[in-house]
Amino acid sequence: MTTLTVDVAIVGAGPGGSTLAALLARRGYSVALIDRDDFPRDKLCGEFLSYDAMPIAEALGIDLGGAPYIEHCRVVGRGRTYAFDFPHPARGVSRMFLDDALHRCAADAGAQAVTAMATAVSRDGVTLDDGTIRARVVAGAWGRWGRFDRQLERAFVRDRSHRNFGFKRHYRGAGAKGVIELYSFAGGYLGVNDVEGGITNICGLVHARRLQGHKGKWDSFVEEIRAEEEPLEAMYARYEPAQDGFLSSEPVIFRSRSAVEEGIFMIGDASGVIDPLTGNGMAMAMQSALVAAPFIAEALDDGDRKRSEDGYRNRHTELFNHRIAWSRRVAFLLSRPALLDAALRLRFRAAGPFFLRKTRADRDVIAKMVSGS
Numbered sequence: 043m044t045t046l047t048v049d050v051a052i053v054g055a056g057p058g059g060s061t062l063a064a065l066l067a068r069r070g071y072s073v074a075l076i077d078r079d080d081f082p083r084d085k086l087c088g089e090f091l092s093y094d095a096m097p098i099a100e101a102l103g104i105d106l107g108g109a110p111y112i113e114h115c116r117v118v119g120r121g122r123t124y125a126f127d128f129p130h131p132a133r134g135v136s137r138m139f140l141d142d143a144l145h146r147c148a149a150d151a152g153a154q155a156v157t158a159m160a161t162a163v164s165r166d167g168v169t170l171d172d173g174t175i176r177a178r179v180v181a182g183a184w185g186r187w188g189r190f191d192r193q194l195e196r197a198f199v200r201d202r203s204h205r206n207f208g209f210k211r212h213y214r215g216a217g218a219k220g221v222i223e224l225y226s227f228a229g230g231y232l233g234v235n236d237v238e239g240g241i242t243n244i245c246g247l248v249h250a251r252r253l254q255g256h257k258g259k260w261d262s263f264v265e266e267i268r269a270e271e272e273p274l275e276a277m278y279a280r281y282e283p284a285q286d287g288f289l290s291s292e293p294v295i296f297r298s299r300s301a302v303e304e305g306i307f308m309i310g311d312a313s314g315v316i317d318p319l320t321g322n323g324m325a326m327a328m329q330s331a332l333v334a335a336p337f338i339a340e341a342l343d344d345g346d347r348k349r350s351e352d353g354y355r356n357r358h359t360e361l362f363n364h365r366i367a368w369s370r371r372v373a374f375l376l377s378r379p380a381l382l383d384a385a386l387r388l389r390f391r392a393a394g395p396f397f398l399r400k401t402r403a404d405r406d407v408i409a410k411m412v413s414g415s
């Protein structure tokens with residue numbers, strides 16, 4: 043039976059929750075970091091860690107070990123391929139490795155890791171399946187979709203027309219070798235990149251309507267898109283599965299969300315979901331923790347709760363909303379193979395760098411976040 047009283051209770055120990063826990067524990071606050079899972083654990087994700095996350099990982103002392111460097115992006119269309127370089131290297135790192143490293147970092151900083159299912163949240167605390175945690179501040183870092191979104195009556199939960207699902211599997215084979223490849227199919231897209239240990243991750247996102255008739259069988263869906271798109275068939279033929287089955291996700295709904303709900307500070311995907319094609323969701327989750335930490339500290343220290351909540355909500359909107367909007371525009375193109383091919387024929391060489399600028403933070407903004415957190 044868990045009974046705790048802390049300064050901050052954080053529900054969810056993904057990249058957002060664990061980063062926030064480490065930052066607040068380093069500031070000397072008592073922190074409970076709650077997750078239903080034991081770590082290390084696998085998770086649906088493309089496992090492409092954007093260069094946006096590197097200064098944060100470095101400041102936290104996270105060593106990414108053998109995670110391969112990814113320096114280029116290749117968009118593979120039906121008739122054309124478009125390649126561009128990243129301004130800084132990204133890394134291919136499994137969630138088994140990264141989430142565990144961040145979770146340990148939070149615990150090393152002094153956060154108390156609690157393995158339990160959170161069953162109710164309010165601004166004063168969290169109810170667990172085996173106890174309660176009272177807290178002066180509660181942070182919601184439970185990811186893109188959870189029971190609390192319904193409990194808090196968040197508007198996006200009711201959206202049935204924009205539901206997408208993710209699928210991921212690890213493979214062995216040719217390897218992507220320093221490149222992330224993006225492939226298009228009707229109603230979705232997928233990305234291919236290497237992670238540590240000689241593994242290649244193939245991970246995609248698809249609109250729910252495309253899954254009708256497959257009865258939850260990802261094998262049958264992947265066979266279908268391989269038959270539809272030649273580049274996909276050629277790519278999959280280079281790999282053998284290294285995992286028994288596919289990992290899938292809760293629904294992914296790209297509707298705007300508030301960064302503070304009923305006095306709960308939302309972190310990471312719970313505060314806003316950027317399209318996965320950017321490979322920037324984990325970086326943004328970590329950045330939102332950096333943005334939130336000083337506002338939460340302010341709420342704890344001087345008690346002007348409203349000012350801290352408004353401050354975080356406004357800063358969050360300013361930093362992330364336009365990036366999310368741009369990500370959706372490009373996803374629209376990438377999930378329509380014929381349209382993508384027409385766009386690739388224009389040979390607009392600056393498209394990649396332009397898109398990167400629109401969906402990522404400036405280096406000096408990240409540096410300021412790191413120093414201010």
Ligand SMILES: Cc1cc2nc3c(=O)[nH]c(=O)nc-3n(C[C@H](O)[C@H](O)[C@H](O)COP(=O)(O)OP(=O)(O)OC[C@H]3O[C@@H](n4cnc5c(N)ncnc54)[C@H](O)[C@@H]3O)c2cc1C
Pocket residue numbers: 053054055056057058059076077078079086087088089090091092158159160161183184185186188189207208209245246247291294309310311312318320321322323324325327
């Ligand atoms: C198809 C797809 C591909 C993607 N590919 C990439 C990529 O390549 N690169 C990238 O940067 N991002 C990618 N993303 C996005 C990325 O996965 C998320 O942005 C990131 O995981 C958000 O981190 P988070 O900490 O907010 O939440 P999460 O990582 O989702 O963590 C939430 C945590 O909360 C816990 N939790 C939830 N509910 C409860 C509860 N009731 N009680 C206790 N614990 C709870 C969960 O166990 C989990 O550990 C992808 C997303 C999708 C859908």
